Amino acid sequence: MESSFTNHQRAEVIVQALPLIQKYNGQIVVVKYGGNAMINEQLKQQVMEDMVLLQLIGVKVVLVHGGGPEITETMQRLGKKSEFVDGLRVTDKETVDIVQMVLAGRINKTLVNLLQTKGGKAMGISGMDGRLIEARPKDERLGFVGTVTRVNTQPILDLLEKGYIPVVSTLGCDRQGNVYNVNGDTAAAYIAGALGAKRLIMMTDIAGILRDKDDPSTLISQVSVRDARSLYDSGIISGGMIPKVDCCIRAIDLGVKKVIIMDGTIPHALLQELLTNEGAGTMVEP
Numbered sequence: 001m002e003s004s005f006t007n008h009q010r011a012e013v014i015v016q017a018l019p020l021i022q023k024y025n026g027q028i029v030v031v032k033y034g035g036n037a038m039i040n041e042q043l044k045q046q047v048m049e050d051m052v053l054l055q056l057i058g059v060k061v062v063l064v065h066g067g068g069p070e071i072t073e074t075m076q077r078l079g080k081k082s083e084f085v086d087g088l089r090v091t092d093k094e095t096v097d098i099v100q101m102v103l104a105g106r107i108n109k110t111l112v113n114l115l116q117t118k119g120g121k122a123m124g125i126s127g128m129d130g131r132l133i134e135a136r137p138k139d140e141r142l143g144f145v146g147t148v149t150r151v152n153t154q155p156i157l158d159l160l161e162k163g164y165i166p167v168v169s170t171l172g173c174d175r176q177g178n179v180y181n182v183n184g185d186t187a188a189a190y191i192a193g194a195l196g197a198k199r200l201i202m203m204t205d206i207a208g209i210l211r212d213k214d215d216p217s218t219l220i221s222q223v224s225v226r227d228a229r230s231l232y233d234s235g236i237i238s239g240g241m242i243p244k245v246d247c248c249i250r251a252i253d254l255g256v257k258k259v260i261i262m263d264g265t266i267p268h269a270l271l272q273e274l275l276t277n278e279g280a281g282t283m284v285e286p
Contacts, residue, residue: 017275025058027198032188034066037203037264050270052120060160064168066184067107074102091181096144099181103169111167123164128173130155135172135180146172146180151194185247193254200251203264208282222283225249248284259284
């Protein structure tokens with residue numbers, strides 16, 4: 001389909017984005033991408049294009065990814081049933097091996113390859129590389145599910161300095177050599193905090209925080225940490241949104257300037273958030 005934009009209008013759009021390009025140039029932006037937002041292949045291609053464009057205009061993009069649906073699918077193929085406690089996957093020794101294979105292997109390298117085919121420079125690492133994510137057991141009922149104890153940002157900073165987009169799979173490790181499955185949202189919050197990121201963007205499959213969960217037009221575009229806590233009490237933030245908002249608040253407590261929850265299934269939502277005045281999704285701020 002031919003675009004109705006004239007060349008003059010295209011130029012105007014670029015000029016209007018200039019102040020925002022200047023605002024983010026040289027700044028670290030951490031993008032959490034995964035789960036249901038990552039299933040559609042065409043959308044995945046567009047998200048990678050957005051990240052390469054941001055890299056080309058001088059944004060230091062760090063991509064942190066999960067992969068719950070792919071892990072579940074692989075476990076099914078191997079005849080292993082997924083169990084969950086409080087929304088977290090019970091992870092025995094065999095399961096953590098599968099998680100490592102899927103996250104640090106197939107998903108990580110697929111994203112790296114996609115970024116490179118779009119003209120970007122990318123390098124895939126896991127939380128185990130350079131002890132990037134140190135962890136300990138979260139709850140004995142969950143097995144090898146980890147809670148983050150320390151983030152070593154040096155591997156990420158080294159890659160950013162060399163002009164790469166670091167693509168991080170959220171596995172943790174401890175000093176004894178154990179490997180842990182770390183929740184992707186939680187890991188992204190700790191990584192963004194340790195990096196002092198200007199933005200943490202959580203790409204999900206919903207528009208953001210909604211006053212009515214069934215009505216996208218009730219999107220709350222901006223919320224403070226204090227407001228968020230009252231939205232918990234009133235039941236507006238409920239179900240699967242609770243852990244996401246918890247991670248936003250944790251990231252801000254750790255030093256991230258602002259956190260955005262947005263629908264990663266909307267084409268070019270990332271550019272809409274960073275390079276337009278309207279933005280996308282819900283912004284959580286101190």
